[in-house]
Amino acid sequence: MMKITMNGQSVEVEAGQTLLQAARQHGIHIPTLCYHHQTGATGKCRLCLVEVEGMRGLQTSCTVEVRDGMIVKTESDAIRSARRLVVDLLLSSGRHDCLACERNGSCELQDAAYELGIERPTFTQDTTTEIDDSAEFVYRDHSKCIKCGRCIVGCNQVVSNEVLDFGFRGHDTKVICDDDLPMGKSSCVQCGECVQLCPTAALIDKKSIGKGRGWQLDKVNTTCPYCGVGCQMTLHVDRKRNRVIRVTGRDIAPNNGMLCVKGRYGFEFHASPKRLTEPLIRKTANWFL
Numbered sequence: 001m002m003k004i005t006m007n008g009q010s011v012e013v014e015a016g017q018t019l020l021q022a023a024r025q026h027g028i029h030i031p032t033l034c035y036h037h038q039t040g041a042t043g044k045c046r047l048c049l050v051e052v053e054g055m056r057g058l059q060t061s062c063t064v065e066v067r068d069g070m071i072v073k074t075e076s077d078a079i080r081s082a083r084r085l086v087v088d089l090l091l092s093s094g095r096h097d098c099l100a101c102e103r104n105g106s107c108e109l110q111d112a113a114y115e116l117g118i119e120r121p122t123f124t125q126d127t128t129t130e131i132d133d134s135a136e137f138v139y140r141d142h143s144k145c146i147k148c149g150r151c152i153v154g155c156n157q158v159v160s161n162e163v164l165d166f167g168f169r170g171h172d173t174k175v176i177c178d179d180d181l182p183m184g185k186s187s188c189v190q191c192g193e194c195v196q197l198c199p200t201a202a203l204i205d206k207k208s209i210g211k212g213r214g215w216q217l218d219k220v221n222t223t224c225p226y227c228g229v230g231c232q233m234t235l236h237v238d239r240k241r242n243r244v245i246r247v248t249g250r251d252i253a254p255n256n257g258m259l260c261v262k263g264r265y266g267f268e269f270h271a272s273p274k275r276l277t278e279p280l281i282r283k284t285a286n287w288f289l
């Protein structure tokens, strides 16, 4: 253990922790977009900037490890103005029409813009309008991608499916499947891990489109009914229509957020008219039936 000073308060931290982890452990909020505890630190989005005494310029708190005696500020005018610019540029580089967006109300980019008081993007940039509707369960909207890389790490290192990567260069950089194939023609197994990790509406569960915003749906925790692994999941339920709208993996053992294609997308059977609602009792039976 060691001691650092954060926003004027002395706090105990563990050696090897990053400033971001230490701040979160002590209830100090630092906004992030590319960081996710499943996919780790990349320092890509530059939103988690902090001031560290003795270090030049602002530092990305997700990549700087704590050192004994460090003096850190997580809020200041300079930090806020740098964070505002980061979010402004991200919003400006995409097509972020929140009113019509599936993730309105459950989008980390929107949350960051709200927190920083950004009403609309300052800059105008040519942006892609590329949509990939080729896959059975995952809908891709490149215009809402902020290139955080979470989906790529999730696909390659969390679920080890090795489908996604960044392709092309500079302004043309985008997330590609295999050698830039449409997702539906690629080696993607539609596990949906990338959708669960995406902070924006760049990746969406196709089955849930237009069926309700996140906050309108009740969350019901349960165990996947398919195999013996016993994956823990949350059903997002429309009570009025008595329908499951989407399924997400819970971040606990044994699956730590992951689900397979059956668990995540094979949920409509609960409303099948063929489903047994009363027990069947065989009244006559013999060895040959």
Ligand code: SF4
Residues within 6 Å of the ligand: 095, 096, 097, 098, 099, 101, 102, 103, 104, 105, 107, 108, 109, 110, 144, 200, 201, 202
């Ligand atoms: S992805 Fe987020 S910021 Fe972009 S339009 Fe949708 S809700 Fe708004």
Ligand code: SF4
Residues within 6 Å of the ligand: 138, 154, 155, 159, 161, 162, 163, 164, 187, 188, 189, 190, 191, 192, 193, 194, 195
């Ligand atoms: S759905 Fe699964 S396999 Fe397909 S790209 Fe996403 S994480 Fe990779």
Ligand code: SF4
Residues within 6 Å of the ligand: 144, 145, 146, 147, 148, 149, 150, 151, 152, 175, 194, 197, 198, 199, 200, 202, 203
């Ligand atoms: S698709 Fe989503 S998770 Fe992947 S890089 Fe774009 S914003 Fe990040």
